[in-house]
Amino acid sequence: xxxxxxxxxxxxxxxxxxxxxxxxxxxxxxxxxxxxxxxxxxxxxxxxxxxxxxxxxxxxxxxxxxxxxxxxxxxxxxxxxxxxxxxxxxxxxxxxxxxxxxxxxxxxxxxxxxxxxxxxxxxxxxxxxxxxxxxxxxxxxxxxxxxxxxxxxxxxxxxxxxxxxxxxxxxxxxxxxxxxxxxxxxxxxxxxxxxxxxxxxxxxxxxxxxxxxxxxxxxxxxxxxxxxxxxxxxxxxxxxxxxxxxxxxxxxxxxxxxxxxxxxxxxxxxxxxxxxxxxxxxxxxxxxxxxxxxxxxxxxxxxxxxxxxxxxxxxxxxxxxxxxxxxxxxxxxxxxxxxxxxxxxxxxxxxxxxxxxxxxxxxxxxxxxxxxxxxxxxxxxxxxxxxxx
Amino acid sequence: xxxxxxxxxxxxxxxxxxxxxxxxxxxxxxxxxxxxxxxxxxxxxxxxxxxxxxxxxxxxxxxxxxxxxxxxxxxxxxxxxxxxxxxxxxxxxxxxxxxxxxxxxxxxxxxxxxxxxxxxxxxxxxxxxxxxxxxxxxxxxxxxxxxxxxxxxxxxxxxxxxxxxxxxxxxxxxxxxxxxxxxxxxxxxxxxxxxxxxxxxxxxxxxxxxxxxxxxxxxxxxxxxxxxxxxxxxxxxxxxxxxxxxxxxxxxxxxxxxxxxxxxxxxxxxxxxxxxxxxxxxxxxxxxxxxxxxxxxxxxxxxxxxxxxxxxxxxxxxxxxxxxxxxxxxxxxxxxxxxxxxxxxxxxxxxxxxxxxxxxxxxxxxxxxxxxxxxxxxxxxxxxxxxxx
Numbered sequence: 001x002x003x004x005x006x007x008x009x010x011x012x013x014x015x016x017x018x019x020x021x022x023x024x025x026x027x028x029x030x031x032x033x034x035x036x037x038x039x040x041x042x043x044x045x046x047x048x049x050x051x052x053x054x055x056x057x058x059x060x061x062x063x064x065x066x067x068x069x070x071x072x073x074x075x076x077x078x079x080x081x082x083x084x085x086x087x088x089x090x091x092x093x094x095x096x097x098x099x100x101x102x103x104x105x106x107x108x109x110x111x112x113x114x115x116x117x118x119x120x121x122x123x124x125x126x127x128x129x130x131x132x133x134x135x136x137x138x139x140x141x142x143x144x145x146x147x148x149x150x151x152x153x154x155x156x157x158x159x160x161x162x163x164x165x166x167x168x169x170x171x172x173x174x175x176x177x178x179x180x181x182x183x184x185x186x187x188x189x190x191x192x193x194x195x196x197x198x199x200x201x202x203x204x205x206x207x208x209x210x211x212x213x214x215x216x217x218x219x220x221x222x223x224x225x226x227x228x229x230x231x232x233x234x235x236x237x238x239x240x241x242x243x244x245x246x247x248x249x250x251x252x253x254x255x256x257x258x259x260x261x262x263x264x265x266x267x268x269x270x271x272x273x274x275x276x277x278x279x280x281x282x283x284x285x286x287x288x289x290x291x292x293x294x295x296x297x298x299x300x301x302x303x304x305x306x307x308x309x310x311x312x313x314x315x316x317x318x319x320x321x322x323x324x325x326x327x328x329x330x331x332x333x334x335x336x337x338x339x340x341x342x343x344x345x346x347x348x349x350x351x352x353x354x355x356x357x358x359x360x361x362x363x364x365x366x367x368x369x370x371x372x373x374x375x376x377x378x379x380x381x382x383x384x385x386x387x388x389x
Numbered sequence: 390x391x392x393x394x395x396x397x398x399x400x401x402x403x404x405x406x407x408x409x410x411x412x413x414x415x416x417x418x419x420x421x422x423x424x425x426x427x428x429x430x431x432x433x434x435x436x437x438x439x440x441x442x443x444x445x446x447x448x449x450x451x452x453x454x455x456x457x458x459x460x461x462x463x464x465x466x467x468x469x470x471x472x473x474x475x476x477x478x479x480x481x482x483x484x485x486x487x488x489x490x491x492x493x494x495x496x497x498x499x500x501x502x503x504x505x506x507x508x509x510x511x512x513x514x515x516x517x518x519x520x521x522x523x524x525x526x527x528x529x530x531x532x533x534x535x536x537x538x539x540x541x542x543x544x545x546x547x548x549x550x551x552x553x554x555x556x557x558x559x560x561x562x563x564x565x566x567x568x569x570x571x572x573x574x575x576x577x578x579x580x581x582x583x584x585x586x587x588x589x590x591x592x593x594x595x596x597x598x599x600x601x602x603x604x605x606x607x608x609x610x611x612x613x614x615x616x617x618x619x620x621x622x623x624x625x626x627x628x629x630x631x632x633x634x635x636x637x638x639x640x641x642x643x644x645x646x647x648x649x650x651x652x653x654x655x656x657x658x659x660x661x662x663x664x665x666x667x668x669x670x671x672x673x674x675x676x677x678x679x680x681x682x683x684x685x686x687x688x689x690x691x692x693x694x695x696x697x698x699x700x701x702x703x704x705x706x707x708x709x710x711x712x713x714x715x716x717x718x719x720x721x722x723x724x725x726x727x728x729x730x731x732x733x734x735x736x737x738x739x740x741x742x743x744x745x746x747x748x749x750x751x752x753x754x755x756x757x758x759x760x761x762x763x764x765x766x767x768x769x770x771x772x773x774x775x776x777x778x
Contacts, residue, residue, distance in 0.1 A: 061465035076450035083550035110449035161472035
């Protein structure tokens with residue numbers, strides 16, 4: 001299928017483009033996208049339960065076929081702009097490729113759906129086309145895609161140049177599209193939480209924001225970040241054995257290489273466990289406020305139950321009060337925040353893979369009022385309360 | 390459904406963003422996206438034959454439900470970068486919004502599918518956030534979306550800044566995603582052409598490339614382009630009544646405001662008429678070569694049958710030889726090129742709406758050889774033959 005295609009991701013016709021490099025890249029991406037993910041056979045074994053790829057890279061558009069009627073298709077897109085969402089000095093191409101996909105996987109997970117297909121648009125200035133930047137970027141992207149059985153089925157590539165009257169170089173921009181699927185009616189919205197539901201969060205909080213502080217102070221990515229990322233897994237149990245320096249480097253990876261809670265998201269949707277769900281991209285206080293507004297409810301959060309990332313303490317760089325603020329207001333943890341009715345909460349597993357969940361509070365009928373309960377006293381948690389550190 | 394949402398297209402958490410403007414824009418886009426297109430009721434009337442919107446802008450991702458099993462979902466993405474794909478001096482915000490959607494609609498049409506859903510990512514520098522640029526951009530986008538019953542269901546917005554060491558302003562970048570649907574197995578690929586099939590093309594060719602020359606010479610968009618675009622329709626019959634100046638301005642609109650052959654594309658797929666199809670984005674010679682390579686066939690094109698845009702002659706700016714070159718090698722006409730088996734060709738309508746088709750040649754078994762037959766002599770047509778004018 002499209003084996004002979006040379007023009008795969010659609011380059012535009014402008015002669016101003018770095019055409020040869022573009023074709024080299026497209027060829028690399030096409031070949032890599034045709035390699036089947038490790039767990040693809042298990043998906044195929046489920047037969048008509050899943051959508052199937054009919055036409056991948058190499059035509060005017062990609063085609064996938066729904067496996068059953070009333071299948072819900074979930075679509076998200078995330079634009080990452082150099083200088084706004086990332087800096088090349090404080091990440092690596094491989095980590096950036098991972099993160100570009102992770103943020104969109106997280107959105108699909110937060111809908112209770114299983115991510116299946118990805119498309120990727122890249123606008124890159126001349127300095128990025130040179131060398132192995134894009135090769136390494138795609139290695140990071142595909143490593144994460146393979147881990148979750150996601151296939152790249154399309155995209156677009158272009159040069160970027162400075163805008164009107166620009167003297168300097170244009171930024172690298174990456175637009176990441178992920179398409180997922182859920183059984184009809186099982187997608188989970190932000191709007192389904194009811195008073196009395198229990199509030200849960202996956203993993204731990206504050207690590208990404210702590211890592212961002214450390215990266216900004218340091219001004220550059222730590223040496224060996226790619227290798228460290230290779231060994232890196234969510235390992236709160238071992239954090240007591242880490243040196244401060246190790247803990248700090250791992251915190252930076254929390255920022256640069258977020259995990260997307262794909263298994264949790266899909267399990268919560270498929271099992272009809274969650275009444276509402278959102279991923280923590282802006283921070284617990286902001287994202288919980290979004291969920292409450294959509295559901296027209298309030299929430300009480302128990303400060304003592306918030307799973308603060310143990311790497312923060314191990315780094316010996318933040319006070320306990322700072323750690324709590326990072327966990328409440330720091331963004332980009334990409335954990336899942338969800339609500340469960342009391343009668344179903346006992347059926348919720350304590351962990352999935354190595355990723356735990358913890359109950360941190362309860363949904364109330366005080367519309368839109370998000371409160372933090374600390375040592376028996378409740379205070380209003382403002383959505384943007386802890387943005388400025 | 391998500392009526393109370395204030396955070397709709399997902400802005401990122403970075404405090405560096407022009408947050409208030411972003412929210413204003415998101416609010417505008419959300420309200421506009423909830424207005425139903427004029428012909429939406431006719432689609433709903435078809436009931437389960439079509440996918441339905443379950444969740445639009447306002448959650449972690451959009452959700453659509455397939456109307457039937459074995460529905461084929463078609464996805465495409467096109468990245469437009471300022472300074473590479475367009476210049477703000479030679480277009481208007483409204484025309485740019487139209488074109489951003491049109492190029493992706495054209496891809497979906499070329500698959501024989503019906504476009505249904507759109508997502509749009511915009512990275513814009515400060516100068517674009519000021520004033521009414523983005524409002525007008527979205528007006529152009531939504532006018533075309535409404536005309537084809539396409540709903541905006543998601544997207545992302547961001548500031549752009551110059552890259553590493555950049556002194557100037559960053560470019561405007563637009564990433565346009567369109568999702569379409571086809572009855573299972575009816576999508577049309579580039580790969581299905583067989584020797585003996587007849588080759589057809591919709592509309593007329595060369596106008597967009599001629600318009601680009603005129604725009605580049607002039608260096609700025611003609612005054613009143615938006616108003617002219619409002620009256621503008623595909624009107625080859627009246628071209629003889631136009632003044633040279635009118636013809637030139639309309640040629641510029643061929644470049645700035647391409648039509649996407651949505652009705653033709655869907656009819657050809659749904660009716661199983663086309664054996665292979667591609668949209669003309671690079672130009673007839675290039676795109677026919679792509680189709681032949683994918684189908685492992687050749688093609689003979691009759692020069693006398695090529696429907697050269699009558700506006701080119703009416704403009705009195707190009708010689709007949711130049712006009713033929715523009716029609717063969719000029720890109721961005723966004724007409725459909727397709728092949729039909731001889732036994733089905735008689736069933737092909739001569740026009741759909743006001744858009745005619747014309748047979749221009751025949752598929753041969755001379756693998757990959759694309760030839761132009763002119764006054765009884767055949768010569769090889771190189772894919773990039775007429776790129777440099």
